[in-house]
Amino acid sequence: MQTVILAAGKGTRMRPLTESTAKPMLPVVGEPIAAHTAQAAINAGASRLIFVIGYEAESVKEYFGESYQDTPVAYATQTEQRGTADAVRAAKAELTEDPFVVLNGDNLYDVSSLESLYVSAPSIGTVRVENPSAYGVLEITEDNESESDMSKRVSGVVEKPANPPSNRINAGAYAFPEAARGWLDVDPSERDEYELTDTLQQTCESVSVTPVDIDRWLDVGRPWEYLEANEWKLSECRPRFEGDVSPDADLRGSVVVESDATIEPGVVIDGPVYIASGATIGPNAYIRGATMIESGAHVGHAVEIKNSVLRSETSVGHLSYVGDSILGCNVNFGAGTTVANLRHDDADIKQTVKGERISTGRRKFGVVCGEGVKTGINTSLSPGVKLSCEARTEPGETVTRDR
Structure with missing residues (x-):
C-alpha cells in the first residue's frame, strides 16, 4: 500500500524547539519522529512512502533519501501550509491509481493497529477517549450488536461537538480508496484551510469505511508530548x-x-x-x-x-x-x-x-x-x-x- 506521510508543517506549537528543526525531524531515541512513523508503516505493509515536505524540507530528504528500510521513497512539496487536504493534494502526482494510506509524520502508532488499518481499507484509525469534545469525533453506524469493528461503519466526522456522537476520535490515520484522489479538491473551512476530514466525509458517503481502533497513539504536537514520545x-x-x-x-x-x-x-x-x-x-x-x-x-x-x-x-x-x-x-x-x-x-x-x-x-x-x-x-x-x-x-x- 502506497503511504503518504505528512511532514511539511512548521510545528509552531512546539516552539522554540522547532525554530530550526522540522517537528517530524525532532529526535526520539536517536531517530526522527517521522522515522518511527515510517518504520511502523513499513512493518504494517507500506510498499512505497511519499513524504509531503515544506518547512526545513532538505533535512527530511537528506535523512530518508530515495529508499528507506528497502522501501522506495518519493517527495512532494507543499509550498504553503493550507491544511491536510492541500498537503495530500500536493502528493497527488506521486500517487498511482491504487488505494493509499495517509499518516501524520508527527504521530506515533503501534504497528499491529496500523496493520489492521491497512487490511481493512477503506478505513480510518480511531482512538477512544473520555472527553471527545475537543477533537474530531467519528459518527459510527452499527449494523448489529457485535463488538467487532467489522460490524461498524463510519458515516462522518464532527469537529469538536458539544454533544459527541461517539467516544471515538479521529487519529489522523486514513486508508483511502483510489477514488479519493478525486475528492481532495475541497472547499476551505472556517479556518481557511483545506481539511482532509472533508475528503473523509465524501469517502464515507461513497463507500463503506471501517473504524479501526489504534491501541497506542500519540500526537506529538507540544513539548510535553515530545517528552511522552521519548518515554514511549x-x-x-x-x-x-x-x-x-x-x-x-x-x-x-x-x-x-x-x-x-x-x-x-x-x-x-x-x-x-x-x-x-x-x-x-x-x-x-x-x-x-x-x-x-x-x-x-x-x-x-x-x-x-x-x-x-x-x-x-x-x-x-x-x-x-x-x-x-x-x-x-x-x-x-x-x-x-x-x-x-x-x-x-x-x-x-x-x-x-x-x-x-x-x-x-x-x-x-x-x-x-x-x-x-x-x-x-x-x-x-x-x-x-x-x-x-x-x-x-x-x-x-x-x-x-x-x-
Missing part, C-alpha cells in the same frame, strides 16, 4: 553498551550507550536511558528516568538529569539539576543551574502555547529551552518556563516567566 520509545529499548563505560560506573535497567560515548567513573544510570555517540557523562553524575542524551552532549560532575531530553552539543555544568525538561541544541547550563519541576500546590503545570496558557496534564514538568540558551551559574528556573533561542540568564537569577 525508550520503554521499548533493550540494554546495549558500545561506548567507553568505566568499570566504576553503575548502569541499571535498560540503558543504551552508543559507540564513542563516554561514561566516567562514579556515574549511576537508571534506565530507560539512551546516550548517543559522542556524548560524555560524568564523573559522578546521576541519570534516571526516561532520558535521551544526544550526540556531543556533556553532563558534568555531580549533575542529576531526570526524565529529560538533551539535544546535541548541549552542556549541563557541574552541580546542576535538570528534571522533566527539554534542552535544545547547543544549550549551556552554568554550574549550579537548578530546574524546578513541581508546584508546591501539586497542581498540573501549565505552559504558554501560541499565546494561550495550557495545562500540560503533568504534575512534574520542568523547562523547555531553544537552541543556544545559556544560563549563568546558580540560575533557578521555575516549572513550565520556556527560554527562547539564544536567551540568557544572569548568575544567581530566578526565572519565573518565559524569556
Whole structure:
C-alpha cells in the first residue's frame, strides 16, 4: 500500500524547539519522529512512502533519501501550509491509481493497529477517549450488536461537538480508496484551510469505511508530548553498551550507550536511558528516568538529569539539576543551574502555547529551552518556563516567566 506521510508543517506549537528543526525531524531515541512513523508503516505493509515536505524540507530528504528500510521513497512539496487536504493534494502526482494510506509524520502508532488499518481499507484509525469534545469525533453506524469493528461503519466526522456522537476520535490515520484522489479538491473551512476530514466525509458517503481502533497513539504536537514520545520509545529499548563505560560506573535497567560515548567513573544510570555517540557523562553524575542524551552532549560532575531530553552539543555544568525538561541544541547550563519541576500546590503545570496558557496534564514538568540558551551559574528556573533561542540568564537569577 502506497503511504503518504505528512511532514511539511512548521510545528509552531512546539516552539522554540522547532525554530530550526522540522517537528517530524525532532529526535526520539536517536531517530526522527517521522522515522518511527515510517518504520511502523513499513512493518504494517507500506510498499512505497511519499513524504509531503515544506518547512526545513532538505533535512527530511537528506535523512530518508530515495529508499528507506528497502522501501522506495518519493517527495512532494507543499509550498504553503493550507491544511491536510492541500498537503495530500500536493502528493497527488506521486500517487498511482491504487488505494493509499495517509499518516501524520508527527504521530506515533503501534504497528499491529496500523496493520489492521491497512487490511481493512477503506478505513480510518480511531482512538477512544473520555472527553471527545475537543477533537474530531467519528459518527459510527452499527449494523448489529457485535463488538467487532467489522460490524461498524463510519458515516462522518464532527469537529469538536458539544454533544459527541461517539467516544471515538479521529487519529489522523486514513486508508483511502483510489477514488479519493478525486475528492481532495475541497472547499476551505472556517479556518481557511483545506481539511482532509472533508475528503473523509465524501469517502464515507461513497463507500463503506471501517473504524479501526489504534491501541497506542500519540500526537506529538507540544513539548510535553515530545517528552511522552521519548518515554514511549525508550520503554521499548533493550540494554546495549558500545561506548567507553568505566568499570566504576553503575548502569541499571535498560540503558543504551552508543559507540564513542563516554561514561566516567562514579556515574549511576537508571534506565530507560539512551546516550548517543559522542556524548560524555560524568564523573559522578546521576541519570534516571526516561532520558535521551544526544550526540556531543556533556553532563558534568555531580549533575542529576531526570526524565529529560538533551539535544546535541548541549552542556549541563557541574552541580546542576535538570528534571522533566527539554534542552535544545547547543544549550549551556552554568554550574549550579537548578530546574524546578513541581508546584508546591501539586497542581498540573501549565505552559504558554501560541499565546494561550495550557495545562500540560503533568504534575512534574520542568523547562523547555531553544537552541543556544545559556544560563549563568546558580540560575533557578521555575516549572513550565520556556527560554527562547539564544536567551540568557544572569548568575544567581530566578526565572519565573518565559524569556
